[in-house]
Amino acid sequence: MTRQAVDIREIRKSFGLEFNLGPVSLSIPRGAICALVGPNGAGKTTLMNLLMGIGRADGGTAELAGHDIRTEEVEVKRRTAYVSPDLSYRAWGSVGRAIDFVSGFYPDWNIDRCDRLLQSFGLHRGERIDTLSFGSRVKLATLFALSRDAELLLLDEPTAGLDPLARQQLFAELLKYMRSEDRTILISSHQLADLERFADHVAVMQAGQVIAFGSIPDLLERYVQLDVQLPHDAPVQSSVLRAISRQQDRACVLLDRQSSQRQSLEELGAEVISENPLTLEELFIALMKTGRTRWQPKLSAA
Amino acid sequence: MPTPQLRLGPISPAAPGALYQQIVDAVKREIAADRLLPGSPLPSFRVLAEELLVSLITVKRAYEELEREGIIYRRQGLGTFVSERGHDRTRAAKRVAARASIAAGVHAGKEAGMSDRELQQLLREELKKSAPNDERHKEAV
Numbered sequence: 001m002t003r004q005a006v007d008i009r010e011i012r013k014s015f016g017l018e019f020n021l022g023p024v025s026l027s028i029p030r031g032a033i034c035a036l037v038g039p040n041g042a043g044k045t046t047l048m049n050l051l052m053g054i055g056r057a058d059g060g061t062a063e064l065a066g067h068d069i070r071t072e073e074v075e076v077k078r079r080t081a082y083v084s085p086d087l088s089y090r091a092w093g094s095v096g097r098a099i100d101f102v103s104g105f106y107p108d109w110n111i112d113r114c115d116r117l118l119q120s121f122g123l124h125r126g127e128r129i130d131t132l133s134f135g136s137r138v139k140l141a142t143l144f145a146l147s148r149d150a151e152l153l154l155l156d157e158p159t160a161g162l163d164p165l166a167r168q169q170l171f172a173e174l175l176k177y178m179r180s181e182d183r184t185i186l187i188s189s190h191q192l193a194d195l196e197r198f199a200d201h202v203a204v205m206q207a208g209q210v211i212a213f214g215s216i217p218d219l220l221e222r223y224v225q226l227d228v229q230l231p232h233d234a235p236v237q238s239s240v241l242r243a244i245s246r247q248q249d250r251a252c253v254l255l256d257r258q259s260s261q262r263q264s265l266e267e268l269g270a271e272v273i274s275e276n277p278l279t280l281e282e283l284f285i286a287l288m289k290t291g292r293t294r295w296q297p298k299l300s301a302a
Numbered sequence: 303m304p305t306p307q308l309r310l311g312p313i314s315p316a317a318p319g320a321l322y323q324q325i326v327d328a329v330k331r332e333i334a335a336d337r338l339l340p341g342s343p344l345p346s347f348r349v350l351a352e353e354l355l356v357s358l359i360t361v362k363r364a365y366e367e368l369e370r371e372g373i374i375y376r377r378q379g380l381g382t383f384v385s386e387r388g389h390d391r392t393r394a395a396k397r398v399a400a401r402a403s404i405a406a407g408v409h410a411g412k413e414a415g416m417s418d419r420e421l422q423q424l425l426r427e428e429l430k431k432s433a434p435n436d437e438r439h440k441e442a443v
Binding site: 031032033168171172175176178179181193196197198199200201215216217 | 315320321322348349351352355356357358359360363
């Protein structure tokens with residue numbers, strides 16, 4: 001058994017001039033929940049689609065659960081459960097009929113867990129799918145993934161349309177699922193406070209690239225924000241400055257403690273007034289505001 | 303083997319300190335109050351994450367920290383347990399921390415121009431405020 005649940009090497013796909021994905025490399029260790037975050041259109045869904053064989057990559061390779069996505073597609077799909085809000089189950093009529101239909105495909109379907117999930121997600125077998133709210137349809141899709149004993153879950157936006165209580169129930173179920181240590185979850189979501197609490201690793205995407213990756217505690221130790229007093233002749237914006245916000249000579253700067261940025265700031269004549277930690281949401285916003293500098297992501301699986 | 307129980311109270315981002323530190327402090331509190339005895343088994347970090355609704359990495363870090371401080375220990379294949387000296391260590395560390403906090407409070411009070419009498423009054427008031435907690439504590443013990 002390989003140690004990595006997801007091992008993506010230099011995957012790329014071109015969609016013409018407006019958007020190109022990659023090259024993306026990402027290694028996610030087994031037994032962890034990894035968050036995939038990024039603004040709309042960053043390439044999260046495209047990346048997941050490529051991993052699941054929806055569209056072919058122009059280059060690069062990827063292994064899911066130790067199997068190549070191109071040459072061992074059946075084996076990959078046997079071990080992986082995938083959920084997307086784009087999937088529609090309306091054609092099956094009721095929740096119960098959809099479950100009966102979908103469960104037939106999977107020898108690893110866990111009937112007891114499925115019944116428990118129905119209750120926990122507040123879904124009923126008799127309900128018609130076309131009368132469900134968007135959030136309930138998302139829950140139904142997640143139920144299909146969690147009812148199997150898949151090694152790897154790829155969850156694309158399973159928090160979409162969910163209220164805070166439903167989100168907590170979802171994450172409680174994900175943690176239950178993670179009781180077996182050989183399981184791994186890759187989850188994309190915009191709920192960064194939830195991810196900071198429940199996920200172990202995070203990959204931040206921007207404009208088709210992974211711009212930061214690591215364990216969440218490590219990243220939140222690595223990046224901090226500095227309140228700095230700048231000299232009058234400081235440049236408006238520079239790669240050294242990485243200002244999150246600025247009011248004349250006073251700036252809030254994103255500091256990468258693993259770089260020589262602090263020294264460069266001092267050489268610039270900046271005086272550090274205070275150093276403050278960031279939440280995952282603040283780090284995300286800071287990375288987006290100061291990003292598009294194409295520094296190499298550190299791909300250590302912490 | 304039944305899953306060991308560990309009741310730690312709520313862990314919240316709104317409370318001071320990182321989540322893993324809150325778990326470390328909560329375990330120490332349970333040990334110091336004799337609600338968790340030397341040799342007691344602790345749940346696996348996966349089970350505790352599920353109960354506290356926090357990430358696996360958070361609980362893992364908390365356990366690693368407690369292990370580093372010699373408060374708990376791991377036995378391969380058997381699980382994690384409270385060490386024999388865990389109780390003394392948490393209590394001794396807490397005494398040192400309490401003394402430092404009081405010293406800092408006295409220092410701040412003097413800087414604000416408070417007299418010894420006023421400081422003593424302040425301490426009495428704080429003790430009074432925490433009295434209901436102490437009552438609960440005695441019952442639990």
